[in-house]
Amino acid sequence: MLEIRSFSKSFDSRPVFSDFSLSAEQGSFTVLLGPSGCGKSTLFDLLMGILPRDSGRISLGGREMPDLRGAAAYMSQKDLLLPWKTLRENALLPVAVKRTPAAEDHRRAEDLFSLLGLSGREDYFPGQVSGGMAQRCALARTILFDTPVALLDEPLSALDAITRRTLRGLLLLLQSRFGKTILMVTHDVEEALLLADTILLLSPPPMRILEVLRPEGTKDSREESPSFAGMKRCILKLLQEGSR
Amino acid sequence: MRQAALPLLFLCTFLAAWEAFCRLFDIPPFLLPAPSRVAHVLATEAPLLLRHGLTTILEILLGILLSLAVGIPLSIAMFFSPALEKALSPLLIASQAIPVFAAAPLLVVWFGYGMGSKIAMAAVIIFFPVTVTLLQGFKSCDPDLKILFSVMGAGCLTTLRHLYWPWALPYFFAGLRVAVSVAAIGAVIGEWVGSLDGLGFLMMQANARLRVDLVFASIVVLSAVSLSLWGIVCFLEKNTVRWAEKKR
Numbered sequence: 304m305l306e307i308r309s310f311s312k313s314f315d316s317r318p319v320f321s322d323f324s325l326s327a328e329q330g331s332f333t334v335l336l337g338p339s340g341c342g343k344s345t346l347f348d349l350l351m352g353i354l355p356r357d358s359g360r361i362s363l364g365g366r367e368m369p370d371l372r373g374a375a376a377y378m379s380q381k382d383l384l385l386p387w388k389t390l391r392e393n394a395l396l397p398v399a400v401k402r403t404p405a406a407e408d409h410r411r412a413e414d415l416f417s418l419l420g421l422s423g424r425e426d427y428f429p430g431q432v433s434g435g436m437a438q439r440c441a442l443a444r445t446i447l448f449d450t451p452v453a454l455l456d457e458p459l460s461a462l463d464a465i466t467r468r469t470l471r472g473l474l475l476l477l478q479s480r481f482g483k484t485i486l487m488v489t490h491d492v493e494e495a496l497l498l499a500d501t502i503l504l505l506s507p508p509p510m511r512i513l514e515v516l517r518p519e520g521t522k523d524s525r526e527e528s529p530s531f532a533g534m535k536r537c538i539l540k541l542l543q544e545g546s547r
Numbered sequence: 548m549r550q551a552a553l554p555l556l557f558l559c560t561f562l563a564a565w566e567a568f569c570r571l572f573d574i575p576p577f578l579l580p581a582p583s584r585v586a587h588v589l590a591t592e593a594p595l596l597l598r599h600g601l602t603t604i605l606e607i608l609l610g611i612l613l614s615l616a617v618g619i620p621l622s623i624a625m626f627f628s629p630a631l632e633k634a635l636s637p638l639l640i641a642s643q644a645i646p647v648f649a650a651a652p653l654l655v656v657w658f659g660y661g662m663g664s665k666i667a668m669a670a671v672i673i674f675f676p677v678t679v680t681l682l683q684g685f686k687s688c689d690p691d692l693k694i695l696f697s698v699m700g701a702g703c704l705t706t707l708r709h710l711y712w713p714w715a716l717p718y719f720f721a722g723l724r725v726a727v728s729v730a731a732i733g734a735v736i737g738e739w740v741g742s743l744d745g746l747g748f749l750m751m752q753a754n755a756r757l758r759v760d761l762v763f764a765s766i767v768v769l770s771a772v773s774l775s776l777w778g779i780v781c782f783l784e785k786n787t788v789r790w791a792e793k794k795r
Binding site: 351352353372373375376377379381383385386387396397399400401428430448 | 694706
């Protein structure tokens, strides 16, 4: 289980978090949904140790940690692929920064490319493929981090509707096939409803949890569910009320 | 091919006008030799020009190597240590305010009449563009990529190898292109101030004997050397940073 307890952070005595806590079950998909500027991405920066926090504790699997560096993979809305490396080399980057990738790592990358529909593109450079393919490669890299947690910062927001739909299914593989505990930040209500086990509705700064929601039904049937539109309206209403 | 046609056409027209001017007004060769005479000297004095040219080329190449050997580690150190950058930046900029002619006699005193002072002179002139552009390249790195490497737990050297260095390569080559274009200036100025060999020395000797045609021939060789070096750097750049041309 991932636990964040009593996080506080202020910028120029303006609090972004004040005694903020959350917990995520191992292997769960938690979506942080809130208005732009509420501090969702800042939370990730604090978790990764990119920004120092004023106070608060992190524990993973019962073990206290200063931050999640080395224990969490990170994927953002930008694919962050290195243009001078091939897609295969980009996917294997988390391995390459630690040691020279072995034959086994290459085999894993090939399997992943096949799973993510990138077979035959292994030796392409990022500049030679579409945005959707680049983001799929970023997903392969996220998987190859080999960490128990994945932090996804609006990973689909820069993509077109059709590519988003395809990638939503692939994101779920992180949880179902690779058993990662996922924290995802988004401001897209529909995306949250389709992907999450738990949705945390967040308030504008200082950020707090307005509501914890657990969407009903299996993820692949939610979109067709009669309650889907109602839940979407309800979430939007809660967010609007929380912003006042 | 079409790109080369226009400069080539311009060069031919310029040479033809120059040749016509010399012949029409019967200009003495010790004032302004016609291109045909320069070409003749290039052919007849080829062994002499080659001997002195090789010395200058060696000075330029060693000067480039020396400036890279100092400039690359220094820009890396300045990038990773802002305190060092703060301390050295004003000195680096001030060093550019010193005219190269002022430094040349000092370098001859320190390193002697041999090749050492010319290599140092070329290195001094190249050092600044190489160091500054490389540092600029490191600094321009995408902050999101830095975060990615930090999240992966990559250390300084690993990040330098996988991220900063490849990111800064286009900047490095831009600096190197400028550097090789001006390297010849450093070497020749060094030879003018004091030497027994090299194209600068040959030019001084020829000028003293009013062999202006030989001076022009030396300039042609020197220009060919600079252009060749520039071409080599462009070729290396094209083959090293091919990815930069394949932007989405």
